[in-house]
Amino acid sequence: MRRESRVERSTSDMAGGNRFYFPTKAPESPAxxxxxxxxxxxxxxxxxxxxxxxxxxxxxxxxxxxxxxxxxxxxxxxxxxxxxxxxxxxxxxxxxxxxxxxxxxxxxxxxxxxxxxxxxxxxxxxxxxxxxxxxxxxxxxxxDLEGQKKPVTIDDAGRAYARGRRKEASARVWVIPTKTTDNPSVVMDPEFFHEKILKSYRKITELPTTSVLINNVPLAQYFVNPADRERVLRPLKLTGLLGAFNVFALSRGGGTTGQSGAVAHGLAQALAAHVPEADLILRRALLIRRDPRVVERKKAGRAKARKKYTWVKR
Known part of the structure; x- marks a missing residue:
């Protein structure tokens, strides 16, 4: 003999022994x-x-x-x-x-x-x-579109401000020319340094240098890994503008790889605003656009995103 469920017993008791069921309502949406x-x-x-x-x-x-x-x-x-x-x-x-x-x-x-x-x-x-x-x-x-990207502009003090992003990190970057270079675009010419040395016979240490501060900390102290430091300086080295600008950045979120990539992203946009001739070089190096790569999520039934568990016969 089939056992009555708890709902059936309660409904049969309520009806005085006559069993009945509550009608189920059809979903309002086919989806x-x-x-x-x-x-x-x-x-x-x-x-x-x-x-x-x-x-x-x-x-x-x-x-x-x-x-x-x-x-x-x-x-x-x-x-x-x-x-x-x-x-x-x-x-x-x-x-x-x-x-x-x-x-x-x-x-x-x-x-x-x-x-x-x-x-x-x-x-x-x-x-x-x-x-x-x-x-x-x-x-x-x-x-009048609010969603379109605003171009990077240079303020009265000669500073270019840009925002960079990478993974979960974001960075606000300010770039300003160094005091030793009146025209930053001329630094892209490789003969600039040779003419400066031969003409004035100054020491190598007197050549213009770039000062990079990340969260008010020097670059070498903030990023201990050399790969992170090279990632930040890559836009300056590719365009030959190393020594022509000083960089100040505020970075938040993510790890060292994400923060260094975010600073490089913002730095590339600011350099393109200062020196329009460097825009094509930075675009071909894929530094102007944000890097869309993120960590691949872990899958169910796997040890990591793609790693599988070892198959055991017994």
Whole structure:
């Protein structure tokens, strides 16, 4: 004889011996069992809106858009909400890859809006804009964008300020020319040092030197590992500007490798602002852009990210 569960016994007692069951309510969303119902519903809504807009625009022969017609599009760029503020719209927190998926769909829908706006399809433009306005601005002027990167400028004191990042570390870097060099760009010429020595017959120790302070500590004391010191000085050595600038940086977070890489990243951007001729050299050396490499996460069932446990026969 089958045993009654605790729920069945309680319900049978409540009904006076007549057994009954509580009806289960169907999930409100078809994506309930995915574990990310709010995110999947948002993706499904955007995909449906894109498909509907493209179908109408194709029927009116507005898609595909020829290249010469794209020049008539307004000089605007979509400005979407950040990953933190997108929580109020989607209803759930997102990882960076999920946020990238949402913004990719929004960019496709924004392109449909531009085609409908220029191609005289007001109904499609109005419907797509109502959807896009929930996630940000689709017609934000390019000069008013908050997300675009601001160029590195030089203040009245001759200092260039830039921010660098690497892994979990960040650095704020200030670069100022040394007092011994009136024109820093001339230091890139290898004959600069030879002419300076032959003309004035000064000692080698009187040549311009670079002073690097990390968190108000000299470079050699802050980074004990020679590889970290070389990483910081690499932008100066590649461009031949070693001795032309003094560097002061404030670094936070991460380890020595991350902090040295963050300082080098900010230093390269500041050098490109002081000496525009060095920008191409630094870009080819991949020093202007942030290094995207991070530590690979550990996998379940493995000792580390890729290391596996030793297989034992018995």
């Amino acid at each position: 309930f069992y995915t574990g990310r119902a709010a995110f999947m519903d948002t993706v499904d809504t955007l995909e449906r809106a894109i498909s509907h807009a493209r179908r109408i625009l194709s029927a009116r022969q507005l898609l595909p858009v020829p290249d010469f017609a794209r020049e008539t599009f307004p000089a605007t760029k979509p400005q979407w909400k950040g990953m933190g503020n997108m929580f109020n719209v989607v209803g759930t927190r997102m990882r960076p890859k999920n946020y990238k998926k949402i913004t990719s769909l929004l960019n496709q829908l924004a392109e449909c809006y531009n085609v409908a706006h220029v191609g005289d399809a007001p109904s499609v433009a109005r419907a797509t804009k109502n959807v896009l306005d929930m996630f940000g601005r689709v017609d934000a002027p390019i000069e």
